[in-house]
Amino acid sequence: xxxxxxxxxxxxxxxxxxxxxxxxxxxxxxxxxxxxxxxxxxxxxxxxxxxxxxxxxxxxxxxxxxxxxxxxxxxxxxxxxxxxxxxxxxxxxxxxxxxxxxxxxxxxxxxxxxxxxxxxxxxxxxxxxxxxxxxxxxxxxxxxxxxxxxxxxxxxxxxxxxxxxxxxxxxxxxxxxxxxxxxxxxxxxxxxxxxxxxxxxxxxxxxxxxxxxxxxxxxxxxxxxxxxxxxxxxxxxxxxxxxxxxxxxxxxxxxxxxxxxxxxxxxxxxxxxxxxxxxxxxxxxxxxxxxxxx
Ligand SMILES: [Mg+2]
Numbered sequence: 001x002x003x004x005x006x007x008x009x010x011x012x013x014x015x016x017x018x019x020x021x022x023x024x025x026x027x028x029x030x031x032x033x034x035x036x037x038x039x040x041x042x043x044x045x046x047x048x049x050x051x052x053x054x055x056x057x058x059x060x061x062x063x064x065x066x067x068x069x070x071x072x073x074x075x076x077x078x079x080x081x082x083x084x085x086x087x088x089x090x091x092x093x094x095x096x097x098x099x100x101x102x103x104x105x106x107x108x109x110x111x112x113x114x115x116x117x118x119x120x121x122x123x124x125x126x127x128x129x130x131x132x133x134x135x136x137x138x139x140x141x142x143x144x145x146x147x148x149x150x151x152x153x154x155x156x157x158x159x160x161x162x163x164x165x166x167x168x169x170x171x172x173x174x175x176x177x178x179x180x181x182x183x184x185x186x187x188x189x190x191x192x193x194x195x196x197x198x199x200x201x202x203x204x205x206x207x208x209x210x211x212x213x214x215x216x217x218x219x220x221x222x223x224x225x226x227x228x229x230x231x232x233x234x235x236x237x238x239x240x241x242x243x244x245x246x247x248x249x250x251x252x253x254x255x256x257x258x259x260x261x262x263x264x265x266x267x268x269x270x271x272x273x274x275x276x277x278x279x280x281x282x283x284x285x286x287x288x289x290x291x292x293x294x
Contacts, residue, residue, distance in 0.1 A: 004215040006122055006237070006294050010206055012221035013128045013135055015244035017109055017287075018142060023102035024061070025254045027095045032258075034094035035066065035087070039075045046071065047258040055260045057158065058193065061134045064160045066091055067167045080162050084169055103141040106243065108288035113147045116294055123149040125206055127219075129196050131156050132188050133176065140182045150187040150209070152202055154195075198226040200233050207234075218294055220284070229278040239293060240280035 014020035028050075032043050046069060053068045054060045066072055066088045076082040116122055124147055128135045132153035139145040159176065160167040168176070189209070195202040203219060217236040221227020222244030231238030247255075282293050 004213060006120070006218050007216040008206070008210055008212050008218070009116060009122050009124045009290075009294065010127050010203060010217060010219045010236075011124065012223075012227050012241070013126055013138065014130060015222040016220055016227075016241045017144065018103070018105045018138070019244070021247050021251055021255060023099065025251050026102055027098045028258060029254070030094040030098040031066070031091045034091040035072065038090065039072065039087070041071045041075060050258045051260050054258075055262070059131060059134075059154075059157065060259045061130055063134065063157055064168060067160055067162070080165060080167060083162075084167065089169070099141070103138065105142050105144060106287045108286065110144060110147070112288045112290055113144070115291060117147065120294075122294065123210065125150045125210070126152065127197075127202055127206060128153045130154065132190050133157065136182050136184060136188070140184075145182060145184055148186055150189065150206075151184075152189045152191055152206055154193060155190050197221075197223075198230040198233075200230050203230060203234055203236070207236075218290075220290065224277045224280070228280045231280070232278050237293070238281045239290065240283045241287070242283050243286055 011017060032046050032050075035041065035046055036043050049069045049071055050065055053065055054062055057068075062068075067083050072087045073083060076087050113124060117124065126135060126139065126148050128151075130138075130153055132151055133156045135151055135153045136145060139148065139151070156176070159173065166173055187209075189205070191202050191205065195205070207214065207217060214235040215237075218239060219227070219231040219234075219236045220239040220241055221231070222241040224240060224245070228238055228240050284290060
């Protein structure tokens with residue numbers, strides 16, 4: 001039986017479209033360095049408290065980390081204005097300045113996606129375990145957002161509240177609450193936490209929304225035990241982004257210093273592949289390899 005023509009390309013984002021681990025480790029380094037140098041609080045304390053906040057918020061990319069750190073709250077004597085103006089602002093900028101240097105897709109991502117869209121009527125969708133807002137922010141910064149028809153991700157971060165007041169600078173609060181964020185013309189669908197990969201319900205929802213059969217879908221991700229497993233369970237053509245699965249051991253150690261193990265599993269494959277590891281239908285050594293399969 002011939003395979004049906006592909007109608008939908010579903011992409012993981014982190015470590016599939018860009019090097020998330022390097023990006024995040026460097027940005028958090030900049031944030032912790034700034035925070036530590038202006039408060040004198042050690043990096044070890046900041047990192048261990050960050051682990052707790054990320055665990056509680058169920059996301060290693062929780063954007064309101066600084067104002068939630070107990071040592072920072074204490075240093076600024078629990079004064080909400082000082083925490084935001086002196087504690088958060090420059091460290092947030094340090095993160096963003098570093099992010100600008102790292103928001104680069106892997107080689108050939110944009111041209112490959114444009115070529116795929118041009119040669120057929122394939123639609124491109126993102127499926128991520130990152131919060132939708134964070135995923136869209138990253139794609140927008142990389143200039144890729146408008147290539148997507150839809151973004152499927154987890155729920156947006158909770159705004160911290162302190163004595164009944166939102167603990168976020170007003171301009172950031174407005175940005176987060178605005179539904180018109182990023183001028184995105186496509187669809188945004190927030191999936192329940194329990195749809196997290198390798199659960200199949202996120203991808204199953206996409207297939208239903210787009211009215212496509214598994215034989216018409218290509219799904220690409222870097223994590224064998226999550227992305228590839230779920231693709232095989234659903235019977236879609238499953239490509240493994242092998243190039244995104246290798247992490248420099250030093251960078252991995254730096255990531256582990258501030259991230260709960262459970263969150264690390266969301267983003268990088270921790271253990272080497274063995275007999276029981278799911279096998280992809282095809283392996284990509286680079287993103288443009290996708291053109292050989294679609
Ligand atoms: Mg990934």
